[in-house]
Amino acid sequence: MITKDELNRLKQENLSELYKLLNGSQENREVLFVLENLGSLPNGFDGDVFVPFTRHPNDDIRFWAVKNIGKVADEGDLKLLNDAAQHDSDSMVRREAISSIGRMRSPKAKKILSSFLSDADPKVVLQAIRGLLVFKGDAEIQNKLLQLKDHPNETIQSVIRREFSKNEKSSSAEPHPVSPEFLRDVVVQGDVREVLKYVPDESLHLTFTSPPYYNARDYSIYVSYNAYLDFLEEVFNEVHRVTKEGRFLIVNTSPVIVPRVSRAHASKRYPIPFDLHARLVNIGWEFVDDIIWLKPESSVKNRNAGFLQHRKPLAYKPNAVTEYLMVYRKQTDQLLDWNMRQYDWDTVEESKIKGDYETSNVWKIDPTFDRVHSAVFPLELCNRVVKFYSYKGDLIFDPFGGSGTLGKAARNLNRHFFLTEQEPKYVERMKADLGKTNLFQGESARFLTLEEFAVERAKEKP
């Protein structure tokens, strides 16, 4: 069989030999090899040599034939490509045919491409959009494309919104890296839902939090699981409002067990991350990643005792050594690049993650136990989140502050923090770490009641 080097040589020096090779090839393997490895085609290449292969029974051969016809960019092939796009049995071939039509950038292709805007395959529609965007300045085409802004497919919607959204700027009045002074390095004791009423839109850069575990621990008493999810939805809806454009929310949860009432009843397990997910997406948080926090088995509750003895199927209960860090981004048409471009060179350089870092989505971190709070973040977990998802000087929020671990990480990494916590004893606990003065901030955190916070807000410009 021919080699890549020989193929290249024929392409440069002996086209008629190359045509002969293609016409004479019987073996699918050889035809595919040639079609796949042709690369860019020299001027004057005769695309007719590919035409018989557009009717070949092998899907891959038809795909590559159509792709190569696109490279030749001969308007005379528009009809053939249109036929392939309409009638080929393989969806990859159909998409490639549209892509080839678009690549011609020919005004004659406008009508054909427009006819695929209502195709049932969203990827075909996307290829047609790509081809038509070349003629974005044409009023008729623009009108057709704009009609797709309410297309049922979310990727199509987002491409159209992005292409036709004029301003590069965020809706916030403040520059992206700046946060309101009165929120910086502040802990407010109170119900987060009350506190957030005083926080202006688009104030924060990052939220990382571990919400109450429904009724699995003493500090969380909700009338029902649904009421609990409603509560979280209300909080994260407000967090969405106060988060800057395109920035992140990271929620640490895991399924929890509410113990049985008596031996006559079963305990019940609640899949919090999965039930919360749909609500977050509905608010406008776009799902980005799921990170698994993996703990040593010796550090978690043993659920194996019964099964270990009797070994009867159905009663198997694995020890839960993982928790989720669900990563979301405030939905926007701006790319992440836009967020990064908002920072000056020094800030970007100083915020870069140096040395080794965790490359997988499984983070092995030992849990931390605290004498006052029963469910604290390990500092290492907060450090990683703060480093990976914020820049120096950013404002980082934990609505369920607990012992204030996130505040500690933020302070150590030269970010500002804003924490809310309703239990006075946990706010007292925070004072032990955050009440001390610090080189970066020059002074200790401010600990405010809801009323004091409201006064601070009133002093700030409207």
Ligand SMILES: C[S@@+](CC[C@H](N)C(=O)[O-])C[C@H]1O[C@@H](n2cnc3c(N)ncnc32)[C@H](O)[C@@H]1O
């Ligand atoms: C799982 S703990 C968070 C622990 C924290 N990540 C740490 O490192 O210490 C949840 C916290 O949310 C607090 N909390 C529950 N409901 C609240 C509300 N409505 N407003 C503010 N804090 C609340 C609880 O008192 C508890 O300290």
